[in-house]
Amino acid sequence: xxxxxxxxxxxxxxxxxxxxxxxxxxxxxxxxxxxxxxxxxxxxxxxxxxxxxxxxxxxxxxxxxxxxxxxxxxxxxxxxxxxxxxxxxxxxxxxxxxxxxxxxxxxxxxxxxxxxxxxxxxxxxxxxxxxxxxxxxxxxxxxxxxxxxxxxxxxxxxxxxxxxxxxxxxxxxxxxxxxxx
Amino acid sequence: xxxxxxxxxxxxxxxxxxxxxxxxxxxxxxxxxxxxxxxxxxxxxxxxxxxxxxxxxxxxxxxxxxxxxxxxxxxxxxxxxxxxxxxxxxxxxxxxxxxxxxxxxxxxxxxxxxxxxxxxxxxxxxxxxxxxxxxxxxxxxxxxxxxxxxxxxxxxxxxxxxxxxxxxxxxxxxxxxxxxxxxxxxxxxxxxxxxxxxxxxxxx
Numbered sequence: 001x002x003x004x005x006x007x008x009x010x011x012x013x014x015x016x017x018x019x020x021x022x023x024x025x026x027x028x029x030x031x032x033x034x035x036x037x038x039x040x041x042x043x044x045x046x047x048x049x050x051x052x053x054x055x056x057x058x059x060x061x062x063x064x065x066x067x068x069x070x071x072x073x074x075x076x077x078x079x080x081x082x083x084x085x086x087x088x089x090x091x092x093x094x095x096x097x098x099x100x101x102x103x104x105x106x107x108x109x110x111x112x113x114x115x116x117x118x119x120x121x122x123x124x125x126x127x128x129x130x131x132x133x134x135x136x137x138x139x140x141x142x143x144x145x146x147x148x149x150x151x152x153x154x155x156x157x158x159x160x161x162x163x164x165x166x167x168x169x170x171x172x173x174x175x176x177x178x179x180x181x
Numbered sequence: 182x183x184x185x186x187x188x189x190x191x192x193x194x195x196x197x198x199x200x201x202x203x204x205x206x207x208x209x210x211x212x213x214x215x216x217x218x219x220x221x222x223x224x225x226x227x228x229x230x231x232x233x234x235x236x237x238x239x240x241x242x243x244x245x246x247x248x249x250x251x252x253x254x255x256x257x258x259x260x261x262x263x264x265x266x267x268x269x270x271x272x273x274x275x276x277x278x279x280x281x282x283x284x285x286x287x288x289x290x291x292x293x294x295x296x297x298x299x300x301x302x303x304x305x306x307x308x309x310x311x312x313x314x315x316x317x318x319x320x321x322x323x324x325x326x327x328x329x330x331x332x333x334x335x336x337x338x339x340x341x342x343x344x345x346x347x348x349x350x351x352x353x354x355x356x357x358x359x360x361x362x363x364x365x366x367x368x369x370x371x372x373x374x375x376x377x378x379x380x381x382x383x384x385x
Contacts, residue, residue: 117370130378134385150358151365152373155381164377166361170354177350178343 007093030075116149
């Protein structure tokens with residue numbers, strides 16, 4: 001909970017800077033790419049999280065990395081700040097919070113769709129339009145094929161799940177049949 | 182000695198015993214003498230005197246014997262009478278005591294008999310009550326066992342029924358899934374998606 005509060009505070013601050021520059025998504029993508037890099041590289045993550053190493057050493061390593069990946073000066077400074085404040089370990093949470101704040105700021109909602117068959121472009125568009133009608137926000141949709149669903153789709157909007165799959169109906173039927181008459 | 186003679190020749194003795202005896206002897210001798218013949222008168226007179234003296238001697242002998250023994254005999258018989266009387270009284274008292282004791286023991290026996298009967302009746306009543314209680318307990322236990330058994334049977338039946346229902350449900354769903362896997366095609370899927378979207382938008 002404390003970590004979440006910290007993440008919220010840092011993400012709000014970073015979002016404010018991004019708002020001034022009108023580069024919400026650009027900064028988010030940079031933050032996300034560095035977070036992914038840390039997540040994929042255990043040694044680097046361990047080094048950054050380890051309090052034995054001096055902050056200066058960590059910043060030197062970060063500089064080396066930033067020379068190889070394209071990151072805006074604002075994002076680079078933000079990452080250095082996190083190292084200095086010993087908050088680099090909460091970067092994944094900051095990224096999540098930032099995304100939520102950014103979506104709110106941009107009036108955007110992220111929708112995850114799981115489908116039993118590969119969705120056609122037309123159908124994807126229809127889903128997107130319907131979701132936009134439903135939420136009243138701009139939809140950023142992510143699709144995934146899941147043959148276990150047998151048929152239909154499962155739509156996740158924020159914390160809300162809409163299940164229109166055959167699997168869900170079979171489960172409902174199973175539960176109904178199991179219940180005593 | 183004076184006392185002895187006084188005892189022997191007491192007025193009462195003289196009047197009641199001695200005097201009649203002397204008179205009887207003298208009269209008898211006179212009667213014998215009067216009835217004798219003239220020739221033999223002198224001879225008979227001598228015999229009479231002898232006889233009288235003998236009679237007197239006998240009388241004195243009897244008087245002395247009476248004096249010596251009568252008191253003892255009287256005392257003996259008097260003591261004997263007292264003893265018998267006492268014995269009779271003792272016997273009567275013993276009899277009365279025995280009767281009292283008999284009555285007392287009879288009463289005790291009667292009471293004991295009554296108590297025994299009461300105890301018997303009480304024990305019988307207690308036995309009956311105990312018997313009744315045991316029977317009731319047994320009935321209750323039996324009823325409880327029946328109820329428990331019925332509950333267990335019902336529970337087992339319910340469990341089996343649920344198990345069967347679950348298995349049936351599982352099999353039904355599995356069969357349905359198998360059929361759906363074969364039957365549902367992409368077109369069906371797209372129709373389902375469209376229908377779902379319509380319903381989702383309509384409901385929200």
